[in-house]
Amino acid sequence: MELFSKKRLVQAMIVATAASLAACGGDDDKTKKLTFAGVDAPATDSEKRAILASSATVGDKEFGGSYNTLARSGDVIDGVPFGLVVDQDGNAIQEEDGAERVTDANEHTSLLPINGRLFSVSQMETRPGAMFLFELNQASGTGALSVASMSQIDQSGVDGGWVHCAASVTPWTTHLASEEYEPDAKKLPTATEVAADGYSATQLTYYTENGLTWNPYYYGWNIEVAVETDAADADSEPSVELTKHYAMGRLAFELAYVMPDAKTAYMTDDGTNVGFYMFVADQENDLSAGTLYAAKWVQTSAEGVGAADLEWVSLGHASNADITDYVHGTNGKSKLTFEDIFDAVDPVDDACASGYTSISANGVGQECLKVKSGMEKVASRMETRRYAAMMGATTEFRKEEGVTYDSKRDVLYVAMSEVSKGMLDGDSKDTGGPNHIRLTEANKCGAVYQLDLAKDSSIGSDYVAQNMVGLVAGRPVSEDDPQVAGFEDNNSCHIDGIANPDNVTYMSGYDKLIIGEDTGSGHQNDVIWAYEFDEQQLIRIQTTPYGSETTSPYWYEDINGWAYLMSVVQHPYGESDGDKNTGNGEARAYTGYIGPFPAP
Template sequence: MKSRLVQAMMIAAAAAAVTGCGSDDDDDNNNIPATREISFAGVAAPATDAEKRAIFASTATVEDKTYGGEYRTFLRSGEVQDGKQFGQLIDKAGTVLKAEDGSVRISDSNEFTSILPVGKKLFSVSQFEDRPGAMFLMELNQDDNGVLSVKSLEQIDQSGVDGGWVHCAGSVTPWTTHLASEEYEPDASVQITGADAAENGYSAPMLDYYADISEWNPYYYGWNIEIAVDEAADVTSTKHYAMGRLAYELSYVMPDQKTVYMTDDGTNVGLYMFVADNAGDLTAGTTYAAVWKQTSAAGAGEAKLEWVSLGHATNAAMKDYVHGTNGKPKVKFADIFDAVEPESNVCPVGYTSINAGGNGQECLKVKAGMETVASRFETRRYAAMMGATTEFRKEEGVTFDSKRNKLYIAMSSVERGMEDFKKNGSAKNSYDIGGPNHIRLDSYNKCGTVYELDLFSVPSMGSQYVATTMKGLVSGRPVSEQDPQVAGFEDNNSCHIDGIANPDNVTYMSGYDKLIIGEDTGSGHQNDVIWAYDFEDKSLTRIQTTPYGAETTSPYWYPNINGWAYLTSVVQHPYGESDSDKDTGAGEARAYTGYIGPFPAVKQ
């Protein structure tokens, strides 16, 4: 194991030059410019009932030509293609699950969908944020005008990786594989058996995956899953135990093909970085957790970042502990930690006090010889024990700006552990007691913030992309007397209608130089929005709106797919997060998987 001492990463030297992924000398790129100007016309905030039921997408001007203007759908949940219903849930044996009324169980939690050029074919892996999780492989057609459509659909068998769990956001690796997440990992300290999971309303639906609930293992879930597709449409799925186990929102591989940023969704969570041993191979490497060294408490706050090493691990070694193979035990929480209750908020000698993952104060001691297992199976808890910051709230998407060499991370709401012994401005110790209280902001912002992080090369860590600072870039605007709501939008919009509300996933439009911000908001905005942020004038343009109660999941930018560029966009669970009374039952609640575009391509 490498040293677990906190490594100060305050880098004074100038950033090393870094390059984006892709090759400029590729024949297909010869006539494609590296940059283009784009101007979005924008769409209005939905005001009428009809507008609030629809999807609107902005037109865009590129080189005096107009593109976009409509949302193009691949498939909607429940839609039949090749005899399969998109979004159908299956058990371990591949049998379609049924609802109590005998109908097929269809998920309306469509999530990230990728576009994967493989040989002369074009594929998309589409994942569903459900329990059990579901994934589908689409082969796509692309016409001469760049318009995409579904050619075929297959359901991906996930039994080889113990099934899937709450597939939230995802990304595409530089080597063209689909990198999926598993969010809100089950708490192995309490959900030890299938019977324990059955008592938990969130985990219980997963038990339908098994023929026998005794198969349940909470450590099966909470990992990154890499999906590789070959030209014959054969799929290989790999759970990456070497990276760690979290409530993964998203993992994003940087252009060096080694550094991966991993965001952790929930209350009192952390920020993580994985550095692989070898480029293009996520099966072995070192995981790090961030330490927030606050330099300003104003607004969204500002900090220098340090990184704690959580040590090195491999998929192969950790997989043995998941399954109890090669002489290793099928590990349980009690095999990893001794845990006792604090007395008067103090842990006994020999135990470390932490506050991580919404569990409040815990007193833990790693059992002898189980340090590596703890670092991967209980990554957040172990990171807290090593001195990392576990006080972020609703940490969401992440993307890389190749022009400025910056990382952007969405924090859906800036509150609770990010305050100083407060909750929404009122005294509360639940989120800071027992922890280091690294983040101590003067105020909270329930409308959220997108943060920017400066990146530097740190050869000692084997990475060209180590984040060293973190500060707010753009924040939501809570409605107040000082910043009142626009007339006509006072109801159901607690965040200003012309600002972001609970940013969820973000993507950088390389070549066009815009930051795309998607929302996942309930009371912030009645209708969730995708925004384009302009770095020059710091303006926001509304480029897509969604129906009542929907969430904009996983906008993702593809700069060049056979000469065209695309912004994928998924509209999750319409009428599901709010305004369920507006659902007429005529199919409006089916989710949408699709894209905005096509646009003229730019070099990757």
């Protein structure tokens, strides 16, 4: 898709603004008009060190225009450093030099209006994981948010946390956190292997002498965080309850997103040779039991970023109670290992022995597996991706990221950070698998897909995805699509297009799709975009400092008459351009928001 040049973008914005003002007297589809002014791509060193945020007009008034920081990593609030990583006893983990471990890996921050008060759960993408509970003040005249208090959330009751990536807010106002890049139980069965693994070893610092020891099956789940208060006492201390939902399966969760029926959830799986999943709960507002499905890509086009119809492969029904005893070795059940669940043999000349199923999942190459008798339900949850591949679902997606629901069009959007590897026809990652996705060329800048939804009585949901087609694709710089003058360096993806889309959110009421980036070489400065459906164009609405990642932009349509686009800026100078870090605190992460805007 062709995107605007800067001149054309300005012209389109003028037209859109005029249309917005004209529509304020009456709008047939009852969608208010919000027009972002947009910001230019950072060009100077000063701009590349800053957070630039767009203003927006609603009617004849202007809102926003700056990024509003709630807290930065390392800020000490109520005696606790924001970003502190603790062990299972709640004590600060020490770095080698004796300093407390404080992370700059700020991730998703939610807004949770509860009993007339406003809370926020903020999670860290670390090993061990960390979470914090904020109570926020909301200014009545302006909607501006500020921190009233903060405390560390104890995760010892759920075996600790692990790489909390994106999150969502359920229809019943709980925070649904993810655990990404689940440890491979085949590769890392004991602490001995973990200690030698550079990625996972830091998790061992979580354990103390209170009995908890390494188990790869402790991690890779959704964690629901419920904040409760006394409705009759505005000064009561909030309580926090954490639940790991074993019924929803174990993956490299980028995000689980619950649909408006409060039963159907879509779950994205980040990595190489991963799948796409749907969970349908037995009851509304309760994720503790239900049926899990994995998507099968039935290709209808190999052009561009591809298109497919989707079939849903049932992985069976389970409850949290069915699985937790096998994870923990409780109630007379054994604590299971990979070898308790599967028989595995090595392939010979890319073929598996009789009775074994050949799969390519997890990015580890071909595996030959057989589920042991009676272990089917356990395998479906504790080894969800491998089991889905064995059942015929597609495990060829690459870097599957955020997901959001468009209530106006009744469609889903899913971000794919890269279209590459197993998604290409005949790639080495297809060895051992069915090669469902057979695209003709890679797009290292990624894409956002649109999925039509429909009712499916056999599945028991009104929100079942039927297909998958590219909506917005990145633009790798080439002779046919050269870079804008002045941006030839440090941007392998076109400066006016998306680069490695990460999380997405739909601005209900204002009808815009928000796309956040997590890119290294694609763009030197990561961007949050607003996609305009009518014009089919992108407007740049936020940029981040050198080496940052935009994490989990999330839209809140109406909190006491104000709307917010939450936005976190993770690890400045951490992904690239570390040489530009002067050491004067600019590498601390930002947790905040764009806005506020009047509620639509």
